[in-house]
Amino acid sequence: MTQETLFEVNAMPYRQAIPVYGYRFGSNKKTLAIMGAMRGDEFQQMYICAKLVKALTKIEAEGNLNKDYGILVIPSASQFSMNVGKRFWPVDNTDINRMFPGYDKGETTQRLADSIFRELKGYQYGIQLASFYIAGEFLPHVRLMNTGYTNPDDGYLFGLPYLVLRKPKPYDTTTLNYNWQVFETDAFSVYTKATERLDEENANIALEAILRFMAKKGFIDYEGEFGTKTSFVEEDDMLTIQTKAAGLFRPIAKAGDLVLENEEIAEILSPYTAEKLEVIKAKKKGRVFFVRHAEAIMEHDLIFRIIPEEA
Missing domain, CATH: 3.40.630.10 (Zn peptidases)
Structure with a gap:
C-alpha cells in the first residue's frame, strides 16, 4: 500500500x-x-x-x-x-x-x-x-x-x-x-x-x-x-409516500419492515398540541426500503419508499 x-x-x-x-x-x-x-x-x-x-x-x-x-x-x-x-x-x-x-x-x-x-x-x-x-x-x-x-x-x-x-x-x-x-x-x-x-x-x-x-x-x-x-x-416501481400535512414527523415503520396495505406507518403531529394532523398508511403490502430522518416535516415531503410485494 x-x-x-x-x-x-x-x-x-x-x-x-x-x-x-x-x-x-x-x-x-x-x-x-x-x-x-x-x-x-x-x-x-x-x-x-x-x-x-x-x-x-x-x-x-x-x-x-x-x-x-x-x-x-x-x-x-x-x-x-x-x-x-x-x-x-x-x-x-x-x-x-x-x-x-x-x-x-x-x-x-x-x-x-x-x-x-x-x-x-x-x-x-x-x-x-x-x-x-x-x-x-x-x-x-x-x-x-x-x-x-x-x-x-x-x-x-x-x-x-x-x-x-x-x-x-x-x-x-x-x-x-x-x-x-x-x-x-x-x-x-x-x-x-x-x-x-x-x-x-x-x-x-x-x-x-x-x-x-x-x-x-x-x-x-x-x-x-x-x-x-x-x-x-427498478426504482420507478417503488411506492413513494409523501406527506399531506406539515408538522412533527413520528415514524412507526422502520427500514426493513414488511407492512400491509392500509397499515399505519407514520403520524404527523401538531407541534403545539400533539394532535394528529395526518395518519399515514401503506398504499400496498411491501418492504420498507427508505425512511426519512426528520423531526419537522413540510407538506408534500418524501418520507417513505416501499418495495411492493404480492399480497
Missing part, C-alpha cells in the same frame, strides 16, 4: 491547504477505484473506506492481492465541510456530487469535482460509497444508473439484499456515478443504513460486499461472508 497526496484544497479560512489522500494497492493499472465521502456528513462512508484500506493492507501484506490489478481508495474529499459541520460546501452551500465532471476554472466545488474526476477517470470499475440527497435510513443495496453503459449483472456480485436500477433524471447527469459511466467506467453506488453516524454493523456489511465483489472479479484472494440473495428492483 502507498499513500499519496492526490491534490490539495485551498479552503479559507484555514491557513494551510487541506490534502486529499489516495491509497493505492497492487499495480499502476486502473482497475478499481473506490470513492468515499464527498459531503460533510458522510462519516459512515469515510469510515467504510478507512476499514477497506485497513483490510486491503492486510490482504496485500499476506500476498493475497493480485498484482496484475490496481486499486485506488479515496476515503474523503470533504474534510473542510466535516470540520465545520456542514453537509455541503460551507462557503456557498453547493454539492460536490452535483458538479461532475467538474471545471478547472469554475467555482470551488466545480474545481474540486474536476480534481477528483481527474484521479478517478479511466478505471475499469468504480464504487462510490453514497448517501441520499435527503437524510434517512435505507436498506443496504447497490445502485446503478441506467445510462446505456450499465452492466447490471456485476451488481449481483456484491451480495447485498437489493440491486436498484435508477432511470437518470436531468440533475443526475452531474453526479459521479453518471459521469463515470459516460467515460466508460462500470460504476456502482453502495448504500448502507447510516450516513452521519458510525454504524459498525452496516459498515461491515458494506466492507464485506466490496471485498466480495473484488474476490469474485479475481482482484483478491478472500474468503469472507457469502452475502445474501439479491433482488432486482
